[in-house]
Amino acid sequence: MATIRDVAKLANVSTATVSRVLNNNRYVNSETKNRVNEAIEKLQYRPNDVARSLFKGNSKMIALFVPDIKNPFFPELARAVEDVTNQHNYTFILCNTDDSHEKEVTYLNALTQKSVDGFIIVSSTITEEDLHHITSPVISLDRKFSSKISSVTVNNRKGAREATAYLQSIGCKKIAHISGPQTASNTEERLKGYLDVIEHEAWFHSNYVVTGDYRFENSYEIAKQLLTNHNDIDGIFVANDLMAVGVLKAAESLNIKIPEQLSVIGFDGITIGLTTTPSLTTIQQPIYEIGSRAAQILLQLIDHPEQKVIQEELEVTLIERDSTKRKE
Amino acid sequence: MATIRDVAKLANVSTATVSRVLNNNRYVNSETKNRVNEAIEKLQYRPNDVARSLFKGNSKMIALFVPDIKNPFFPELARAVEDVTNQHNYTFILCNTDDSHEKEVTYLNALTQKSVDGFIIVSSTITEEDLHHITSPVISLDRKFSSKISSVTVNNRKGAREATAYLQSIGCKKIAHISGPQTASNTEERLKGYLDVIEHEAWFHSNYVVTGDYRFENSYEIAKQLLTNHNDIDGIFVANDLMAVGVLKAAESLNIKIPEQLSVIGFDGITIGLTTTPSLTTIQQPIYEIGSRAAQILLQLIDHPEQKVIQEELEVTLIERDSTKRKE
DNA sequence: CTATTATATGTAACCGGTTACATAACCTTT
DNA sequence: AAAGGTTATGTAACCGGTTACATATAATAG
Structure with a gap:
């Protein structure tokens, strides 16, 4: 691989001048610039990003x-982040944490050693403490770690209330909830939203809430x-x-007709x-907007670290399909 | 951030000695080693990977x-690659190419400038030519670019033959094929497999083959x-x-009963x-095995670049579910 | 007892860029 | 004509690690 010194030698200038041509920032005579560019072309020179990073x-x-x-919620999010970061000439690193605090901390440290410029984090276990020694900006999704960390969220509680109220509105009398895992950040909010609507019903009993793990x-x-x-x-x-x-498949296996006998509403709006x-x-x-807003805000924070914390909350929308039946 | 020089100063040794302690490679007196480790601890020192990389x-x-x-085929693949690379202390970078040659080349160049150590590529458009100036090892999935590039594939043609023959075996008389996009690497093989079985049937006509884009x-x-x-x-x-x-949804909308009136078989085996x-x-x-084998082979090639090309072919399996009906 | 080898550590060059500082020529301005 | 600004370029330090080479002592071999 050709280095900047090879280019400098061939163009008969100093490395400083080559660097100036590359970055197009200081005074360079246009004739010199041409000579340098020719040398770059001839040598197929590509600057070494690692040296620059250092x-x-x-x-x-x-x-x-x-x-x-x-x-499948996350690929779309990832896609949004990648698209935005690419537009700004950033490279995108994807990390699966399995909701493990240890993995999160390991990644955080490993990537900090690589001078990664910023983090977008979907996590339930990370605390302000964990981020204390991290100097690059962090933005959280789906949950606010603290008032000091920027975030992009949706109103999970309101969405959950809407979902539950919708089931009531179409005539459901006994409404159960399958919640996310305790470890997940939004589980609690969605549960609260459900309880907001249902708690005071005479029939309500904690048996009507069961804990899942967000998986099929x-x-x-x-x-x-639950249905049995x-x-x-x-x-x-x-x-x-x-x-x-x-749930749809479970009902099918029990020969329970959806939506005639049972109405089911989910949360996320993924293609499945x-x-x-x-x-x-x-x-x-x-989803895409959450990811792209997060990426935009992060890039803003990278460029202006002095900027104050940004916390955005986006809206959710009820989508009616065939798993719920409106009462005639 | 503390540097190796800070540590050296505090421990009263040279940076060379600190480096030796860190990498645990040359002779270091155990007492000195302790002193250095204490200094590292006290300063919360973390080596700068960028400097090391350079x-x-x-x-x-x-x-x-x-x-x-x-x-959804790719998240599982990505997961496998990430798991394996993590085990070997590598960082994982994910790139969506949208099957665009331009994006591929851009990524290839950008990442080479970052001294990325190896590439695992699912692509139809990359050629040996494109990889000519890439010095780090490359492994292709799903397709062989050339006899010089290592690869992990499945026998798409055989799988397609199996699928088509299976439909025949359960009594289907007129079997159509919805193929992938021309741009995709495996489209052709799967089409060939289908034709291998069906081509000589009297009823066969090219109308029975239509081209899709791999999306829902x-x-x-x-x-x-097609069904109309x-x-x-x-x-x-x-x-x-x-x-x-x-196809399942299309049949549903046309009131065609699956599997009674129409049998459908897919390819991939994703959770959906x-x-x-x-x-x-x-x-x-x-899928997971494809990804993890590819990662393993790539890491092997990184450690031993002199090693000869490795081309592996894995087996596919027919999974019978409810969208096809065996004739009584 | 000398020669050789293993252990231990420091000095300084090196990886490949960027940029502060220095220098110089030329152009304006008063 | 002197002073100040603009354009143009080079020198060398710097980023933070790694390691070849040099040096010195302790241990072992012949």
């Missing part, structure tokens, strides 16, 4: 932490049990779409909800 | 190119047309699961096939 102290890389890219397989089993134990349930608000699909039979009613998050 | 000429990073992470939405439209134009079709081999799901109603019969690829 001097500059940055790397033009940003990282995204997600629990697990196999949950587990939800299938849980829902089967309580055959009066006629509506379920499920904390995410993936689990809601599990369109592919099931019946298709899935859900609370849709603006 | 000297060593490597970065401990590997990149994976996929067409689009939103296709488009396939839904295509399938509706040819109401004699009783079996479809679809080139991937995502499109096969589109379990969530549809009916669940999807498919040719399953060992």
